[in-house]
Amino acid sequence: MSYLSFEEIVTGVRNLATEYGAFCDLVTLPNTSVEARDVLALALGDTRGPEVRTVVYVGGVHAREWIPPDALLYFAADLLEARRAGTGLSWGDARISAEELGRIFGTLQLVILPCANPDGRIYSQEVDPDWRKNRARNVRPDGGVCHGVDINRNFDVAWDFRRTFAPDAVSASDDPCNKYLYVGPEAASEPETANIVWLLDHFTGTGWYLDIHSAVPAIYHNWGLDELQSDAPGMNFLNPAHDGQRGIAGDTLYREFIEPADATEMARLSRLMAEEIRKVRGDEYEVSASFSLYATSGASDDYAYSRHRADTGKAKVLGFTMECGHAFQPEFAEAEEVMREVSAALARFAADVSSVAPV
Numbered sequence: 001m002s003y004l005s006f007e008e009i010v011t012g013v014r015n016l017a018t019e020y021g022a023f024c025d026l027v028t029l030p031n032t033s034v035e036a037r038d039v040l041a042l043a044l045g046d047t048r049g050p051e052v053r054t055v056v057y058v059g060g061v062h063a064r065e066w067i068p069p070d071a072l073l074y075f076a077a078d079l080l081e082a083r084r085a086g087t088g089l090s091w092g093d094a095r096i097s098a099e100e101l102g103r104i105f106g107t108l109q110l111v112i113l114p115c116a117n118p119d120g121r122i123y124s125q126e127v128d129p130d131w132r133k134n135r136a137r138n139v140r141p142d143g144g145v146c147h148g149v150d151i152n153r154n155f156d157v158a159w160d161f162r163r164t165f166a167p168d169a170v171s172a173s174d175d176p177c178n179k180y181l182y183v184g185p186e187a188a189s190e191p192e193t194a195n196i197v198w199l200l201d202h203f204t205g206t207g208w209y210l211d212i213h214s215a216v217p218a219i220y221h222n223w224g225l226d227e228l229q230s231d232a233p234g235m236n237f238l239n240p241a242h243d244g245q246r247g248i249a250g251d252t253l254y255r256e257f258i259e260p261a262d263a264t265e266m267a268r269l270s271r272l273m274a275e276e277i278r279k280v281r282g283d284e285y286e287v288s289a290s291f292s293l294y295a296t297s298g299a300s301d302d303y304a305y306s307r308h309r310a311d312t313g314k315a316k317v318l319g320f321t322m323e324c325g326h327a328f329q330p331e332f333a334e335a336e337e338v339m340r341e342v343s344a345a346l347a348r349f350a351a352d353v354s355s356v357a358p359v
Helices: 005-017 065-084 098-107 118-127 191-201 259-280 298-312 333-354
Strands: 023-027 041-046 053-060 089-090 094-096 109-113 138-139 145-149 204-215 218-221 288-291 319-325
Touching: 005 065, 005 118, 023 098, 053 065, 053 191, 053 333, 065 089, 065 098, 065 204, 065 319, 065 333, 089 288, 089 333, 094 098, 094 259, 094 333, 098 118, 098 333, 109 191, 118 191, 191 204, 191 298, 204 298, 204 333, 259 288, 259 319, 259 333, 298 319
Parallel strands: 053 109, 053 204, 204 319, 218 288
Antiparallel strands: 023 041, 041 109, 089 094, 138 145, 218 319
């Protein structure tokens, strides 16, 4: 076996929706990619719909990270096959019983977007394995052309990093020719970004968002903007009084506010996933807030969590990023082991929150 092409991912998604129609719906995202490719997701559950309590799993935001799209497609296939057969699932010593799987399907909807950035994946697999961004066409002031926006710096949360962060404090770039970190011409400018925003807008019952990346290995949770604090609510990403202060580790000038209960729950769920990963083959994943890796602006997990503060009419969504495995494109035998770790962690996450009221 080998890594799936984007065409194979699309075929797999469509086949699952057809084969397991009693437990699964095909979701066609409203925006085609920059190069006009359809972007498809799956909604799994005994009951599906916009208002059902939902966990959103997203992969393939960064093109060179080949494992997450395959992992999410195989994860969906395993869940659907086991649900129809009435069995449980196991990955090493990590197990989900038939009863737990029934509760997941009976009380939750899992929305799975395996490959959010199809053009980038194709370019990475066929031209440049190190390609990270989408394939947007960026025209420079001198008339030259560069390509690509980093989707995970394009979301509308502290996106304008020159204004919102301290100088040189954040992993982002406004250079349209930066190979890895260009944030785009404006927040949510990219159709691939807009599709993820649409998922969160459309599935109003969403309480949890997990963005699957590689490779650290680690499980991160909000925030990536700065270190956390729960004592000063006014010290937050919406407050322009703190512009130019964010992103410096170890200082006392600025830290990002988080509700204590949210911080506790995110850390608990992150540890839960890390423990389940350890059961598969003993691998150890770091658990921490995203900022511990580096400061980020415009990231999807922070956007998901920021929505209820920017607009009190929106539901609270706890945000997580899994950085799976130890390499972007390991030999496929190793990739399969990492996919098992991802599946075990995501299944345990769903089993846990299926029996817990949203925060």
